[in-house]
Amino acid sequence: MTSSSLLNVDNLVVEYPGKGFRAAPFRVLKGVSIDVNPGQTLGLVGESGSGKTTLGRAVLGLAPVTEGRILFENRDISHASRKDRRALSRDIQVVFQDPYTSLNPAMEIGAILAEPLTVQGQSPSDAHARVKELLDQVALPSDAIHRLPREFSGGQRQRIAIARALALSPKLIVCDEPVSALDLSTQARVLDLFLQIQKDTGVAYLFISHDLDVVRHISHRVAVMYQGAIVEQGPTEQVTRDPQHPYTQRLLLASPVPDPDRQATRRQARKELLAKWAEPVGA
Amino acid sequence: MSSSMAPLTPSSASFGQSGTVVRSSPFRRLLKNPMGLIALTVLIVMVLLAVFAPLLAPFDENFANISNTLASPDSTNILGTDSAGRDVWSRLLYGAQLTLLSALLCAAVAIAIGLPSGLIAGYYGGAFDATSNWVVSILMSLPGLIVLLAIRAAFGPSVWIAMLFFGILISPGYFRLTRSAVQSVRNELYVDAARVAGLSDSAIIGRHVFSVVRAPIIIQTAAVCGIAIAVQSGLEFLGLGDPSKATWGVMLNEGFKNVYLNSQLLLWPALAIGLTIGALVLLGNAVRDALEDSDQVREVKALDDAESANTAAAMGATSGVGDLHHAAPKPRTRASKEPPQVEEGTEHHLIKVSHLGVGYPQPDGTVKRVVDDVSFHVDRGEILGIVGESGSGKSQTAFSILGLLPESARIVAGSIQFDGSYTVAPSDDLVDQRRLASLRGKRISYIPQEPMSNLDPAFTVGYQLVTPMIRVLGISKAEAKERALKLLADVGIPHPERTFAAYPHEISGGMAQRVLIAGAISCEPDLIIADEPTTALDVTVQAEVLDLLRELQSRLNIGVILVTHNFGVVADLCDRVVVMQNGRLVEEGTVREILRTPEHPYTRTLLASMLEGKEPMTMLTAQTAPASGRGDQKEGLR
Numbered sequence: 001m002t003s004s005s006l007l008n009v010d011n012l013v014v015e016y017p018g019k020g021f022r023a024a025p026f027r028v029l030k031g032v033s034i035d036v037n038p039g040q041t042l043g044l045v046g047e048s049g050s051g052k053t054t055l056g057r058a059v060l061g062l063a064p065v066t067e068g069r070i071l072f073e074n075r076d077i078s079h080a081s082r083k084d085r086r087a088l089s090r091d092i093q094v095v096f097q098d099p100y101t102s103l104n105p106a107m108e109i110g111a112i113l114a115e116p117l118t119v120q121g122q123s124p125s126d127a128h129a130r131v132k133e134l135l136d137q138v139a140l141p142s143d144a145i146h147r148l149p150r151e152f153s154g155g156q157r158q159r160i161a162i163a164r165a166l167a168l169s170p171k172l173i174v175c176d177e178p179v180s181a182l183d184l185s186t187q188a189r190v191l192d193l194f195l196q197i198q199k200d201t202g203v204a205y206l207f208i209s210h211d212l213d214v215v216r217h218i219s220h221r222v223a224v225m226y227q228g229a230i231v232e233q234g235p236t237e238q239v240t241r242d243p244q245h246p247y248t249q250r251l252l253l254a255s256p257v258p259d260p261d262r263q264a265t266r267r268q269a270r271k272e273l274l275a276k277w278a279e280p281v282g283a
Numbered sequence: 284m285s286s287s288m289a290p291l292t293p294s295s296a297s298f299g300q301s302g303t304v305v306r307s308s309p310f311r312r313l314l315k316n317p318m319g320l321i322a323l324t325v326l327i328v329m330v331l332l333a334v335f336a337p338l339l340a341p342f343d344e345n346f347a348n349i350s351n352t353l354a355s356p357d358s359t360n361i362l363g364t365d366s367a368g369r370d371v372w373s374r375l376l377y378g379a380q381l382t383l384l385s386a387l388l389c390a391a392v393a394i395a396i397g398l399p400s401g402l403i404a405g406y407y408g409g410a411f412d413a414t415s416n417w418v419v420s421i422l423m424s425l426p427g428l429i430v431l432l433a434i435r436a437a438f439g440p441s442v443w444i445a446m447l448f449f450g451i452l453i454s455p456g457y458f459r460l461t462r463s464a465v466q467s468v469r470n471e472l473y474v475d476a477a478r479v480a481g482l483s484d485s486a487i488i489g490r491h492v493f494s495v496v497r498a499p500i501i502i503q504t505a506a507v508c509g510i511a512i513a514v515q516s517g518l519e520f521l522g523l524g525d526p527s528k529a530t531w532g533v534m535l536n537e538g539f540k541n542v543y544l545n546s547q548l549l550l551w552p553a554l555a556i557g558l559t560i561g562a563l564v565l566l567g568n569a570v571r572d573a574l575e576d577s578d579q580v581r582e583v584k585a586l587d588d589a590e591s592a593n594t595a596a597a598m599g600a601t602s603g604v605g606d607l608h609h610a611a612p613k614p615r616t617r618a619s620k621e622p623p624q625v626e627e628g629t630e631h632h633l634i635k636v637s638h639l640g641v642g643y644p645q646p647d648g649t650v651k652r653v654v655d656d657v658s659f660h661v662d663r664g665e666i667l668g669i670v671g672e673s674g675s676g677k678s679q680t681a682f683s684i685l686g687l688l689p690e691s692a693r694i695v696a697g698s699i700q701f702d703g704s705y706t707v708a709p710s711d712d713l714v715d716q717r718r719l720a721s722l723r724g725k726r727i728s729y730i731p732q733e734p735m736s737n738l739d740p741a742f743t744v745g746y747q748l749v750t751p752m753i754r755v756l757g758i759s760k761a762e763a764k765e766r767a768l769k770l771l772a773d774v775g776i777p778h779p780e781r782t783f784a785a786y787p788h789e790i791s792g793g794m795a796q797r798v799l800i801a802g803a804i805s806c807e808p809d810l811i812i813a814d815e816p817t818t819a820l821d822v823t824v825q826a827e828v829l830d831l832l833r834e835l836q837s838r839l840n841i842g843v844i845l846v847t848h849n850f851g852v853v854a855d856l857c858d859r860v861v862v863m864q865n866g867r868l869v870e871e872g873t874v875r876e877i878l879r880t881p882e883h884p885y886t887r888t889l890l891a892s893m894l895e896g897k898e899p900m901t902m903l904t905a906q907t908a909p910a911s912g913r914g915d916q917k918e919g920l921r
Contacts, residue, residue: 047821048792060479086481094479102472106494115490116480154673164476183672184848188892188903195900210821213894217903236899254826256851257895260874263854270826 006204007036007059007172012068012078014054028054030228031068034206036172041198041205043219043236045212045251051228052208056174059206060094061085072172090120093165097177099157103149109135109160110145116167134163137200138193155186162193166201174206179214191218212255216240224248246277309498312573319569325562329555333379340373344529353545365534365548366541374529375551381530382512383559385446389511390504392450397457398500402488404458405465412462419455427452431518440525442515442532449514453507460503464496498574505567509560516556531556623708630703633810633842634684635660639707640696641679641688650695653679655866658697663809666836666843668857668874670850670889676866677846681812683707684844685729686719701727702809725755728803732815734795738787744798745783748805755806770801774831793824797831804835811836814846829855850893854878862886 012032015025028051036042046052057063058078059070065078077088093116096102103112110131117127132142138159149157158178165173175194179187195218197203209215215222216236223233224245232245243249253270257263313319332339341359348368356363362371404412430452431445438444468474468491477487512531518524519532526533531552538548629635641654654676661667671677682688684699686706694714699707706719719727731737738747748767753760764783771779774797782790782798790798796816803811813832817825833856836843845856853860853874860877862870862885870883881887892903 047823057475060475062475062478082483085478086483089479089481092479094476096472096476098472102476104473104491104494107490115477115482119481119486161476164480184850184892185672185888185904188894191894192902192904195902212822217894217897217899219899250823254822255895256826256829256849256855258850258854258878258890258893260854260878263851267826267830267855 004037005035006038006073007034007206008069008071008074009034009055009059010069010071012055012058012070013066014051014058014063015066016064025066027066028063028228029058032225032228032230033068034223034230034233036204036206037220038171039198039202039204040220041207041218043215043222044206044208044225045210045215045222046225047210047251049227050225052210052225053176055225056094056176056206056208059174060092061088086119089116089170090168091171093168093170093173095158095161095165095173095175095178098181099154099161100149100181102161103157105149108146108148109152112149112160113145113164113167116164120168130167134166137166137197138163153186155182155190158182158186158190159193162190162197166197166203169201170203172204172206174208176208177210178207180209180211187214194218212240212251224251246273249273309570309573313569316569316572318565319573322562322565322569325558326566329379329559329562330383332376333383336373336376336380340370340376342370342373344374344377345369345527346373353541353548355545355547362551363545363547365537366544369529371534371548371551374534375531375555378529378531378534378552379555381442381528382515382532382556385442385515385530386508386511388443389446389450389453389515390507392447393454393457393507394500394504396451396454398461398496400454401458401461402465402492402496405462406469406484406488406492408466415458419458422452423455425452427514428517431514432523435518435523440523442519442525442528442530445518446511446515449511453510456503456507457500460499461496464499465492468492468495498570502567502571502574505563505570509563509567512556512560512563516552623705625700625703625705629660629700631662632660632700633663633665633702634844635700636680636684636697637699637709638697639680639683639699640694641676641683642693642695643689643691644693650693652695653866654683656696657861657863657866657868659861659868659871661810661842661844663842664837664840665859666845666857668853668860669844669846669863670848670853670860671863672848672889674865675863677863678814679866680863681814681844681846683714685723685727685812686714686716687729688714724751724808725806726808727810727812728806728808730796730799730803730811730813730816733819734792734799735787735819737799738795740787742786743783744785744787744790748783748798748802751802752805766805767801770805771798773804773835774798774801775827776801793820793828796820796824796828800828800831800835804839804841807839808841810842810844812844812846815848816845817852818847818849825852832856850878850890851895862889 010033012029013027014029015027018024018026032051032055034042034044034055044052044055054063058065061077061080068078069076070078072088072092077084080088110128113131113134114124114127117130118124122130131145135142135144140156140159140163144152144160149160152160162178178194179190182190191214194205198205205218207215207218219236221234222236222239223230224239224243224247225231226247232239232243232248239248240252243252250270250273253266253273257266313323346369348364350368351360351364352366352368354360354364354368360370360372362375364370365374400415404415427449431449434445434448474487474491477491482490515530516532516535519530520535520539522536524530524533524536534552535549535556538546538550538552541548625635637658639654639657640652642650642652644650657676657680659667669677669680679688679692683692683694684706693712694707695712697707698705698709698711699714701722704718705711705715706722707714738744745764745767748770749760749763752758752763752766756763758766768779768783771782776782776794776797782794787795796819800816816832817828820828829852832843835841843856845852847853857874860872860874861868862877862883864885870877870881870886877886878890881890894903897903
């Protein structure tokens, strides 16, 4: 199968071994299919435990693929070897949720940012020049090179993590809840940075978040995950304005808006929705 | 001791939430610690003496002058001679060489075996881990000294062979240390990030994993060298050493044989052994102190622990209260005095905070203020939202009402009154624990942010609900259980019986938060302080928990202080709002005023950061926009 999409996940199943002797394996992803187009953002939204993080990790080669395929530029990468992964790291990168644990606390920022470059065989001086460029791109001072992660705030650390992801000018960045640990105003600035970078470099994002507002703001297309499966997928406008699946509707109404009267209306709508299908979703 | 603390002092007095972490190298801190400096000096002198032994020693280690045995110190033999007429000073120097080198060999062997195997076992786990754990268990169960005696019998008296085998015997120490350190970072996100960057396993271990074991290995090595010297000297003291080589242990043995003829012979090697082992142990301690002081992460963790302990005290409504009551040092005379009367006309407020300032005294005598001049009040049946970003002092304000500030915190200004009497009188610099102890859990309760870390994993949910009620309400266990089940049903838990019997790890985060809410209302409080009660929850669960809070609040007519950063939550629940920034209260008003017509620029910035209603794919803030797109935040950039 060939397609114009950058990343094509086809009927992906991920299972983890069950706990205990002869326990049935735990199926985290139950046949998930998504597409990410070049230079675009696919927002992946769902609650904790829905499997959205596992999907991101599978794309990155950090979760075992039981069935199905992951195609990157029409190459099957679902069982890529370590060597293939190294080559792939030029094209696929990651920004994790927790800016406090995603940076090695013992390494200086310069070393953290240079690492992906030197792995690819760049000379230290080239890497140094690129690191300066990257810091500039994420609006951090260049004296950050010789400082440690703990000297930075959460938002600044996330900028560093973004700079690391950008180091090799990838085509796709998997962003796993990149703004959910940040304060509101910091979140706004980091989202701006993501948008600016996409505009400047044409990178595509697989943007994972539990926050529909965030996903709506940054995505071209949205996929909604619930209990290991995609329940709804489509253009952002359509999914967030006129959701078809009851779970999406519920998700949309659950997020509170900053106005007491409109919020009261939404609350009422949500209660009516819940009453309409008294059975839990996905049952 | 106090001078060893000096390096920790923040370099300058910082006010509000400003101030950066000052980075000082662990080595410099080590040198500033007198204990570390002394230990290091002693060891360096020892090593220098050993290295330059051939130059410093006037005689060969085995040069015997039979005509001058057991001599007292004189100008030729500055420390005298032993029973064979050998120069004690020379033997001490050569002995240092052999003793220290063989101890190093022991540590090197132990590291060479324990470190790589620990790294591999910790990083990969699996079969290697299982097998090596077996081997390690066997090694650790062997009686060390007996094995060494057997080895002496089999291989002769060489100190090198003895130390080589002793190194093998103690390698499990390194293995376990390394393995557990590696396991704790194996799943850290930065290791994942390195995998994504394409680093090979060996590069990841070398660059990212090894750094966490480096420090403990150094500390362990100092201790191991000391133990090696002690064991080696012990063996030789027993007469199992090689008499043809000078070591401190052999000299000790020699001195012991002649203790009645020349007791000084025992003194010098004993002194050398004692000094070296002591210095090694002290150095290990000093290195540990130096490294721990720098560890910012650890400090944060400690804070979390303190917080959850606080919560336990508040939530456990009173399993904690009784303890606190005892723990509170005999209150100062001032505290036991009748509190002053509150200002007239304010008694009807459920809680009133006036010009509150909270600060942390710094070692340099200044006070770091985290809350400054904060005033607000809450009436019965009213929900007040405290909004602010992390570090704005909103949690500190909540904790001062609860009396759960850390030990070092001081109320530097203002007062807090609850239901017409002061819990912090205007002149107090501490929260009056005695007055609060009778309120906390009964009339003021607390809902924390992290539901999971605020339930004790060792006890069932039921136990944690029942115990406080028995204490506070003085009801029987059966009654309390019945009540707890009803409460669980009240907070919307579908199978109260099952949840009652469950341990915290068996329930979801949303359930845990419901349990904590049930706990908070169990003793029929007048005021609930909820610190980011829904931040850790999914939006759908958040909506349900907010519904629950609203319903309970209006039914029980409770006053609620809701600490949050989410304006949506504020809009959903609050009647009035105060906005905090950098420890100060910048704006106060009804929820409609604040959300619709914010006055203060900071409130506007916060509201502008909300994504709801924004045009997708547009810049939210002005500063990151490129020059061309600068301007109105709603201006499209595409």
